[in-house]
Amino acid sequence: MSGFSKEDILRMVQEEDVQFIRMQFTDIFGQMKNVAVSVSQLERALNNQIMLDGSSIEGFVRIEESDQCLWPDLNTFAVLPWRPQYGKVARLICDVHNPDGASFSGDPRNVLKRVVKRAADMGFTFNVGPEMEFFLFQTDGEGNPTTVTGDQAGYFDLGPLDHGEGTRREICLALEAMGLEVEASHHEVSAGQHEIDMKYADAMKAADGIMTFKLAVKTMAQKNGLHATFMPKPVFGAAGSGMHVNMSLFRDGKNAFYDETDARKLSPLAYHFIAGLLAHADGFCAVTNPLVNSYKRLVSGYEAPNCLAWSSSNRSALVRIPSPRGQDTRVELRSPDPSCNPYLALAVCLAAGLDGIERELTPPEETVENLYTMDADSLRRHGIANLPATLEEAVFAMEADRVVTDALGPHVTGQYIAGKQREWAEYRTQVTAWELGKYLVTY
Known part of the structure; x- marks a missing residue:
């Protein structure tokens, strides 16, 4: 549903017997935050009068300029289906504004809004359909997460092999109760791994949906004694x-x-968009793949792309064109992982594609070979480069890509790079179990 007014929210809260409202927002590193208010404060909330201390949110503002306001997006109102039915809890996803009413440049939703407006000024609506993968792990006797899965299922297996089938079903039902349309769900290739695909929507609704999805998955898993x-x-x-x-x-x-x-039933605009993605994939990789751990996924042999190539069918390519055509024609970028901030990730992907359109870039010839089986010499002969191999390399590439940094804006760019540099510095000083096993005795 859409087009809610303040009066609609007040009416629905009364009809549903909602007692608490979570005013949710997202920091630049993709962590959901919230300020909870009781129903007695709802009118203040709807009048943009709920404040937060922005200096306590990583990447927001300094302590001497800490006051910020939450402006709820009324169209995101939803009752949380996993909360008690007595004294219900609802949520509103919020934009962050400065006290003078101006949009906060460090708000990830604001970043996406800016790039979406640029697309709209060019006459385009940007639609996104995410495919979300995650693991369900068992917890130990104290409730701490393990990496024990409890199942040995693989692609598209079902119960009793798939021990997470029931939790996955509950997740889908919760998402649909909140107004999100689930297209499909299934067990993934790894033991304990699952995928749920969301129907495409405009970019902001899709990004909000991804954040809602993460919260629902973690909440329903915890309810069932699992860790997602x-x-x-x-x-x-x-x-x-x-x-x-x-x-x-x-x-x-x-x-x-x-x-x-x-x-291939693709328009010139589609080819330009593909070329833009390939031209800036290095530059936006630190956003779409934001963790040290992200680059341990982007290696050959595990169904994740690591080469700058595209194909109309080949799933080993970074960019793939799924088979539907007509109104369902789409470009699939296969590198992002679900730890990313979806607002920033969609913003930089769109900015890259629009740059390809504006400069009328042409992609290289499509790759039909299985890239996972090609060695370095074969890739070099085909003129195919690799994505960054580490978070450090990705941050360097991001700093050098003006299309990406302009899309993010100076505030987010500076704070994001500083945060990722700290993360890399912390990681590179660690002594891992692999190093101890490899070197402790030998040397």
Whole structure:
């Protein structure tokens, strides 16, 4: 549903007997935050009068400029179905504003809004359909997460092999109760790994949906005594979790990526968009793959792309064109993982594609070979480069890519890079179990 007014919210809260409202927002590193208010404070909340201390949120503002306001997006109102039915809890996803009413430049939703407006000024609506993967792990006697899965299921297996089938069903039902449309769900390739695909929506609704999805998955898993994780590569030797992003541009109600006269049924705009993604994949990798651990997923042999290539069918390529055409024509970017901040990730992907359109970039020839089986010499002969191999490399590439940094804006760019540099510095000083096993005795 959409188009809610303040009066609609007040009415629904009364009809549903809602007693608490969570005013949710997201920091630049993709962590959901909230300020909870009782129903007695709802009118203040709807009048944008709920404050927060921005200096306590990583990447927001300094202590001497800490006051900020939450402006709820009324169209995001939803009752949380997993909370008690007596004294219900609802949520509103909020934009962050400065005290003078101006949009806060460090608010991830504001970043996405800016790039979406740029697309709209070019006549486009940006639609996104995410495919979300995650692991369900058992917990120990004290409730702490383990990496024990309890099942040995693989692709598309069902119960009793799939021990997470019941939890996955509950997640889907909770999402649909909150107004999100689930297209499909299934067990993934690794033991304990699952995928749920969301129907495409406009970019902001999709990004809000991804944040809602993460909260629902973790909450329902915990309710069932499990731990859900969106960590990209939690288990050595097993495929990691991705967040394939299906993207399309519409203009005047028609899919701008479709052209029935082309051999692949793709329009010139689609080719330009693909070229833009490939041109800036290095630059936005630190956003779409934001963790040290992200780069342990982006290796050959585990169904994750690590080469700058595209294909109309080949799943080993970074960019793939799924088979549906007509209004369903879309471009699938296969590198992102679910630990990313979806607002920033969608913003930089769209900015990259729009740059390809504006400069009328041409992609290289599509790759039909299985990239996972090609060695370094073969890739070099085909002129195929690799994605960054580490978070450090990705941050360097991000700093050098003006399209990406301009899309994020100076505030987010500076805070994001500083945060990721700290993360890398912390990681590189650690002594791992692998190092101890490899070197302690030998040397």
